[in-house]
Amino acid sequence: MNIEEKKYQKDFCDKYFGKSTWEQEVLNHVDVLLKGLRGEKLLYIEFKYRIGGESQHRRALAQAILTNKKQEHILDKMGLAFMDAEGHDVLEIIDCSDNSVMYNNDINWASETPSDPSVDAVDRIDDRVRGRVTVYRDDDIRELYKSLRNGRGTEIQITSRNFSVVYNEWKNTIHFEREEKDEQELINLFLVDILNGTKYEEVVKDGMADAESKDGSRDVAPTLFGNASENAQWFMHEGTNLGKYELEKCCRRVRIVWDNYIIHAVSDKEGYEQFWRRYHRPPELHEYEQILEHSAELYTDKYRRDTGGEYTPSCFVSLQNELLARHYNMDEFIVCDPCAGVGNLENQFGKEYKQHCYLSTLERTDVDICRIKGFDNAVQFNYLKDNHQPRWKYRGRNSTINEIAQEEGRKLMVIMNPPYTRKVGHKYDLAIEFFNKVLGMRPDVVVYYCKTEFFLRPTVESFVKSGYHVQEHVFSNAKETFKLSEWPISLVIFDKGEGRDITGDTVTADRYELDKKAARLKFVRTYTYDNRRPDLIKEIEKEIKAHMDGMVLGQYSYLNSVLKVSNGGKEKTSKITTGNLKWCLLSKGLNFNTHHKYFEWNYLVYRGLVDEIPEELFTDAIMFSQFYKGMLFSNKMTDEGGNRVNNYIMPFTHEELGCGVNDLNVLFPEREVSVFGENTERRFDFREFMAQFSYSAEAKALYDAALRVFLYYHRSGRYADRDWNDSFYDIANAIMGKDVNAFKTLDKTDDHRITKTKTTKGTHGFGRNNLRSVVPDDTLPMFYDFFDKRDALAVKINQELLDAHLLLWKRENVF
Incomplete structure (x- = not known):
């Protein structure tokens, strides 16, 4: 073993294995022995610094098998570690449990030397181990080590801590005969695939509609699409029922089938099976629930940019849907978004409901993206160009949204996050212009994103004159949610018949803050702003x-x-x-x-x-x-x-x-x-x-x-x-x-x-x-006394302001 290879061996073990859990150059020419909690032999590892090609790789596998054969205690698995051509650390686990690998007499074991195997031995061992090698790279090696130490064998547990890594490996390894361009659907397939056909027995609520109430309790909430059955044993991902997917393995093929008619066939069954030998499926139930809750982390940055995730973040969309679930059954509505972009506000409604979403957007490329995502009813339309409303193809006719709602026997809900900017030729901010124009559709409900200040300035008159009521008004920090500067941004649900009257005198809104660890917005408190009194x-x-x-x-x-x-x-x-x-x-x-x-x-x-x-x-x-x-x-x-x-x-x-x-x-x-x-x-x-x-x-x-x-x-x-x-x-x-x-x-x-x-x-x-x-x-002490006295007077001034009703509420920060 040369100096470079020996250094790599030590660096590798220091990086992935715990201290005192491994030994170098022990037993009968074993490069590294990995030990268990009680000092037992877990794994022998053959080390190479780099492997240049297929022939070198076959030879290294033979060396590993021969090293195992020469030990007094032959293990049912053997390791081969090296750095691949891209600079990744690799640990291959060779399954030696079958008799044909370690105990086949067509190899003259006694005459073979692990450091210099014969060509015949290389060929015969390669034939025996083909299909029995599982590859682990980089962070997967650390997870494998934990699994071995905990007695779980070589299968890595899929958890909320490593599911992003597993997903990225999965999507780069497993390919379908028909390429799936919609990343949301690709994530659905992954979430189904890791279940490996399992149906959990425990009762599970719809994760998307599991809204936290203002008092912090978690009562079972209705879903967006009617009340969930108490005995439901399926999961939802962004509105899509994962229970409608079936993982089929038959006739030497692997397929994931949606609702008995959309088929996603795996193109390489052998590669598929080799990949899943690394991981234990399914995850524990509590881990799977956590994976679902944090599944938004799986979207790539490019997907977020291309699909509007940077404009309306998923945490706000999830809150939107939780609020809608408190008041409405979406099966009673069709949805119209006149400034849809790429449909991010409707993205969590799920595959089945997207047929009831009618989107218009300014750019042709956005229409194409919407259709890739399953929004077939997407059209290109400049909404503020004139007084006309968009039309959609409906059963062979170009129809308005009101005509479609009437044909469907459903009420109309408008959902929109319009641009917040002033533009020449428009009297108001464009967001106000959008609001005023959608009133011409006579929607039953308007879900509207805007600057909170629209309610604290004369622009509130547009909302007052609309005649609508406020079912929900929540707001949060644009800096934390939309990655903009620090200012309040509101999500308001207007209802034609239900909710609080809009007077413009006072504005009541619920503040939510982003819980970064949970990747969700959490209720903080309710505020009432007084527009009647002067500044x-x-x-x-x-x-x-x-x-x-x-x-x-x-x-x-x-x-x-x-x-x-x-x-x-x-x-x-x-x-x-x-x-x-x-x-x-x-x-x-x-x-x-x-x-x-x-x-x-x-x-x-x-x-x-x-x-x-x-x-x-x-x-x-x-x-x-x-x-x-x-x-x-x-x-x-x-x-x-x-x-x-x-x-x-x-x-x-x-x-x-x-x-x-x-x-x-x-x-x-x-x-x-x-x-x-x-x-x-x-x-x-x-x-x-x-x-x-x-x-x-x-x-x-x-x-x-x-x-x-x-x-x-x-x-x-x-x-x-x-x-x-x-x-x-x-x-x-x-x-x-x-x-x-x-x-x-x-x-x-x-x-x-x-x-x-x-x-x-x-x-x-x-x-x-x-x-x-x-x-x-x-x-x-003298200086501290000064700061104490100053702090005391500052607190007193704030209390005096409250007592004189000159300050609306006790502030979070005195200074």
Whole structure:
């Protein structure tokens, strides 16, 4: 054995077998002995580094059989391991249990040497083992090892942990005489094939309609196609009854037959049988149920792209069908989708029901894909081109969907996920245009995907005017489900006669979040949005703009709909002045949640009028605003001319800081020429501004805790270039090692839009968890006390907002 082969042997065993379960070069020239739990001999393995062709492979098989024959304890199986031409690790298991393999006397066993078998021995052994070799590659080898160690032999158990691997091997190994292009049908065939004709005895519910109720219970739910029989012993995959497939093995052929008339014949029976020698069929019942539940994982990325899986994900389609099952029997309906794409919304209805689906789509290629998937009633039609409705071929005539529904004696259900975009020539978002036009079909039910904001804006009038009711309104995060940015996306079931009235005043919707492990949407809670009351933050902004008189102190802007305040502003329209300062601080102190989630964006949950803000809440907000991020007033910044900009927002008095009365900045009209004409404004002292308010105990506690941080900064001697007017922003940055005037030149020298950009890259924010490395340990309790007091006031402000009915609900995140 050469060095390369020996190294490969060790690497192979380390990769696939557990420690202390194998030995090298033991017994009578056995390359590797694989041992059981009690040290018993499980498998002898003959190793080769690479096998170049068929003749080398035949010779290696003979060497393996001869090695087994030379042992005192001959095993009923033998292993041959090597790397194939594509670089895959291979372990072949040779079945030696038949007497014709190990005990046939036409081979002179005694004269044969395993390392150099004769040509006659190679030929005779090849004849004996043909059809008795089972091939395992890569991860399958690890599963085989587990099976051997657990006493299950060489058959790998099919489980929810390896079914994707098994499926990919299956579809690349087993081929049908008529190629199956529809991947959904191919998955159906696989799910039937792994049962190997087995019918489980346990009662099984329809997995597709097994909806979880809002209270977390799992009552037996009706299916989409009528109530499931209590004694049903069949499984469903995306609406298709797998019990209607039969696996037939007869006349040296293997066939999977659907409903006694659609035949899928395996083209290579020998290859089929060789493949299934690797795996134990059927899986355990609980494993098969898990495989069904996660079967959406089997679709390839290309299939998802080609069939619309990237537009309406399967988790949303499954939820759609669960909701429909709560209210309707689909056997009473025909379905129309006027913007079907490739029929993804109807994809889980199953083979039999697709004949009742009538799809129209813009692209011809999408029509072809729909028909491959079994939607024969698919037509190309530009739905928003004019006022006409599409027609379908029905029993020799071109018919409208209403004519077809009448002929079938069924009600009409429209299901659609229209595009969410504005387009020239259309008054509304295209999704609204689709909704308005389908009303001309007079459907009994409309299943509609849209932006949740359509219900929170004037566009809700389209739904109000429709006269329909809401049976179900659920929403989730477009980022997690549709892989888009973070915003709420809704699935709404409108019903002509049943459900909640639509008024536009309030909107009630159920929030679902994606459980990635289970690959399904799970109910979280119900929310009610109030459209009747004004946006409180916008009401405060009206006050900011209405009181923009006096001297300029700085400027404000919004980031994530939260106010930021800073120096400058003389040339801006968004000025902070001595006249509107209290309104700016109020906005910043009430609306400080920068991590608001899609379901409780700030502009959605703050509702009310400025006059409804209690006095204590008002002053709590004034205090909190000064000691939280976004308070960017600085005494260290320089303007474009290199001149330092003064900070006038200093809450602490000279007595509290221990400085001189004249050390603190006061804004005088004669020193800062007003842009508003005559200098009639009196001087501005922020301490006097603060003194006009009365503060709660919690606000005072934060003030005192912040003062101790300021005093530490001034007295510790750890920080250079200190000034009594240094702001909370300056002090927090200094403690964390940030330079507020640090700049980084852009990489692109030809970028004329901007030449420098502020950066604090590589530094940490001023926070509880980042302090240990930048301040002495004995000062940590002081800093922790500051954060505790700030957190307490933030929680109090949120509770005050709730008590004053200015916040719709208790938020998941205070900050």
